[in-house]
Amino acid sequence: MIKLTLKDGSVKEIEQAMPASEIIKGIGMGLYKAACVVKINGEVKDLRTVIDSDCEFEVLTFDSKQGKETFWHTASHLLAQAVKNLYPDAKLGRGPATENGFYYDFEVEKPFTPADLEKIQAEMKKLAKEGFELERFELSRDEAVKLMKERNEKYKLELIDKHDSKGEKLSFYKQGDFVDLCAGPHIMSVAPIKAVKLTQCTGAYWGKAEDGIQMSRIYGTAYPKASMLEEHLKQMEEAKLRDHNKLGRELEYFTTVDYIGQGLPIMLPKGAKVIQTLQRWIEDEEYKRGYELTKTPFMAKRDLYKISGHWDHYRDGMFILGDPDDETKECFALRPMTCPFQYQVFLNRKRSYRDLPMRLGETSTLFRNEDSGEMHGLIRVRQFTISEGHLILRPEQLEEEFRGCLDLANYCLETLGLAEDVSYRFSQWDPNRTDKYEGTPEQWDEAQGTMKKILDNIGLDYEIGIDEAAFYGPKLDIQIKNVFGKEDTLITIQIDMLLSKKFGMEYVDKDGKMRNPYIIHRTSMGCYERTLALLIEKYAGVLPLWMAPEQVRILPIKPEHNDYAYDLCEKMRALGMRVEVDAEDDNIGPKIKQARFDRVPYMFIIGDNEVKDGTVTVRSRKEGELPAMPAADAIAKLKEEIDTKAK
Numbered sequence: 001m002i003k004l005t006l007k008d009g010s011v012k013e014i015e016q017a018m019p020a021s022e023i024i025k026g027i028g029m030g031l032y033k034a035a036c037v038v039k040i041n042g043e044v045k046d047l048r049t050v051i052d053s054d055c056e057f058e059v060l061t062f063d064s065k066q067g068k069e070t071f072w073h074t075a076s077h078l079l080a081q082a083v084k085n086l087y088p089d090a091k092l093g094r095g096p097a098t099e100n101g102f103y104y105d106f107e108v109e110k111p112f113t114p115a116d117l118e119k120i121q122a123e124m125k126k127l128a129k130e131g132f133e134l135e136r137f138e139l140s141r142d143e144a145v146k147l148m149k150e151r152n153e154k155y156k157l158e159l160i161d162k163h164d165s166k167g168e169k170l171s172f173y174k175q176g177d178f179v180d181l182c183a184g185p186h187i188m189s190v191a192p193i194k195a196v197k198l199t200q201c202t203g204a205y206w207g208k209a210e211d212g213i214q215m216s217r218i219y220g221t222a223y224p225k226a227s228m229l230e231e232h233l234k235q236m237e238e239a240k241l242r243d244h245n246k247l248g249r250e251l252e253y254f255t256t257v258d259y260i261g262q263g264l265p266i267m268l269p270k271g272a273k274v275i276q277t278l279q280r281w282i283e284d285e286e287y288k289r290g291y292e293l294t295k296t297p298f299m300a301k302r303d304l305y306k307i308s309g310h311w312d313h314y315r316d317g318m319f320i321l322g323d324p325d326d327e328t329k330e331c332f333a334l335r336p337m338t339c340p341f342q343y344q345v346f347l348n349r350k351r352s353y354r355d356l357p358m359r360l361g362e363t364s365t366l367f368r369n370e371d372s373g374e375m376h377g378l379i380r381v382r383q384f385t386i387s388e389g390h391l392i393l394r395p396e397q398l399e400e401e402f403r404g405c406l407d408l409a410n411y412c413l414e415t416l417g418l419a420e421d422v423s424y425r426f427s428q429w430d431p432n433r434t435d436k437y438e439g440t441p442e443q444w445d446e447a448q449g450t451m452k453k454i455l456d457n458i459g460l461d462y463e464i465g466i467d468e469a470a471f472y473g474p475k476l477d478i479q480i481k482n483v484f485g486k487e488d489t490l491i492t493i494q495i496d497m498l499l500s501k502k503f504g505m506e507y508v509d510k511d512g513k514m515r516n517p518y519i520i521h522r523t524s525m526g527c528y529e530r531t532l533a534l535l536i537e538k539y540a541g542v543l544p545l546w547m548a549p550e551q552v553r554i555l556p557i558k559p560e561h562n563d564y565a566y567d568l569c570e571k572m573r574a575l576g577m578r579v580e581v582d583a584e585d586d587n588i589g590p591k592i593k594q595a596r597f598d599r600v601p602y603m604f605i606i607g608d609n610e611v612k613d614g615t616v617t618v619r620s621r622k623e624g625e626l627p628a629m630p631a632a633d634a635i636a637k638l639k640e641e642i643d644t645k646a647k
């Protein structure tokens, strides 16, 4: 008898080993039809997986993230099948799911055109109606090579080599005549892929760009129902209007310049002002929570990174100044992280257990040599600023301090209005890729076991990401989606039991013995540039008053009202408010229009009556036009809104 613990805690028993799909059929045909993939003991698996021992068993449908990914990835096979039917000479590349659908890369003589997409889409619909089941089979290396040679799939032969050299199984999925080398998972058949839209075709490279192998990439999305597809396409249209990479440039938050470089945005005054506001707020908040501020160099000699492990594990990600291979000359690197610099604060003198926990914070600019193809507006950049911190502590302080970091992160997200958009990811190492990581399996088991206990004690709902840890320890990543659904890490909290030893960090414990402390690496404002991008998208350019770059614009109707306007402006600036006067010699209509375009939260309109009575007429973006009120009252109203950080 095999016992399956279901999501609701109930237990289902099966007589003998059988595929997950058969078990789900036994639970109900409705669930079977909706099932995309299963989670077995927390790991996402294909529905074809045979269950042969007791486990936790969860069925994931299209409503879940992994369900969608599996559905969309299966749709990419359907796309490839349709392309091979219509263009038998096309060679298959890869076809993963994306945040909103899927793509597949093909080598073709002539790149695909929008007219081709129409044809391919129609073919996909036809094939979906035929309802092919996907069959999985495994081959030995020789058999796999033979099959792909027969089919003339030279890129699949490359992939066979790659997987085989890592010792991975070579699994194939077949639907009708179409066969693809793929690890899965997939849904059981193509029948549920009822609504398909191929959205665009672009050029793409196979492998590295410098190899210059051009592919033609087709993007698409798919849903189980036409109404769901329509809803999605409508959302994407709306998303385009909020896209920070467009709106942020139009509203002059930032720009980029080709000859400065990709991923190196220039913050214009508005963007810089928002970031300054956020930075002051977080630095003050961290001070309240017992953090001490540090300021450390942007670069160091390679010697530092050799100790920290960055030289061995992260060199490709760093900008190096000098010849890394010439040991006779000094060689520097821009910092990709602040950790090894901040440790020097601890190392500055002898420490005892009384000094711990030591909470160090720094508004820290970092440099990472990301692939230029990955750059996107303010979300993927090569130079960025984070509020970085390292907590150096005694082992018994770990849980409490971890909770403190999470509390600060959540306070930060809540205040920004982003709390409801995040999910949590427990990023672990990959025991099969030990070369990527510092430390022994025992040390990793201990760090990950401790982190799991803390997360479970807190009761956090998280997903597990394998091979996503930092090279020195496991992470809790707080993930957020941009307006197009693409997920990135915004905030991270990491447990590190290894690095203190490498740097010789020690403290005298209560019993007089020397011990190595534990370290938490964490951010509170993960990346200011990325946060600004998300805020622009979240609020469609109309930031809450407390963080708006320009909070109030005063609009005198005629030149004789200017003195009063400037007077008011000066008073408000003295209170710390961000105020401008539009004294252009123009009619009030165009001035109001411009202020609206600039998404200024409040306009104060000044005419004869206002000057005479000492009042202002307020136009609020949220509340519309308000009756004239004494200037002091209007200022107090705004001050209250700013001080409470109202959303």
Ligand SMILES: [Zn+2]
Binding pocket: 073, 074, 077, 173, 180, 181, 182, 183, 184, 185, 186
């Ligand atoms: Zn596949």
Ligand SMILES: [Zn+2]
Binding pocket: 337, 338, 339, 390, 521, 522
């Ligand atoms: Zn760190």
